[in-house]
Amino acid sequence: xxxxxxxxxxxxxxxxxxxxxxxxxxxxxxxxxxxxxxxxxxxxxxxxxxxxxxxxxxxxxxxxxxxxxxxxxxxxxxxxxxxxxxxxxxxxxxxxxxxxxxxxxxxxxxxxxxxxxxxxxxxxxxxxxxxxxxxxxxxxxxx
Numbered sequence: 577x578x579x580x581x582x583x584x585x586x587x588x589x590x591x592x593x594x595x596x597x598x599x600x601x602x603x604x605x606x607x608x609x610x611x612x613x614x615x616x617x618x619x620x621x622x623x624x625x626x627x628x629x630x631x632x633x634x635x636x637x638x639x640x641x642x643x644x645x646x647x648x649x650x651x652x653x654x655x656x657x658x659x660x661x662x663x664x665x666x667x668x669x670x671x672x673x674x675x676x677x678x679x680x681x682x683x684x685x686x687x688x689x690x691x692x693x694x695x696x697x698x699x700x701x702x703x704x705x706x707x708x709x710x711x712x713x714x715x716x717x718x719x
């Protein structure tokens with residue numbers, strides 16, 4: 577854990593989040609600056625700055641969970657598609673230096689973006705997290 581990392585603070589419950597899904601190795605929650613409703617982040621529970629520090633097992637678990645979360649947001653939100661993005665280093669657009677994946681529902685005609693400067697409405701984020709969480713756990717049970 578890194579004390580100055582917001583994702584580590586979320587994982588240690590020193591900061592709150594809008595949780596969607598959790599495994600032994602990952603936690604998925606809504607981006608509080610979403611580019612689209614349902615914009616999720618999947619983070620490793622161990623702190624790795626980026627793909628260059630993360631272990632192959634950690635990367636594999638994030639990839640595995642990203643499949644479930646992509647199906648979840650696409651099905652629950654009836655999205656035309658889903659963007660799955662992973663950025664490494666400031667030059668690549670990484671803004672939080674803790675290994676994570678963005679899963680963003682997309683609809684035809686929308687501009688592609690990964691980051692927003694506008695915070696989501698807390699009530700809307702809470703309702704969205706509840707919807708996506710219920711869908712993710714029900715889909716997992718169907719497997």
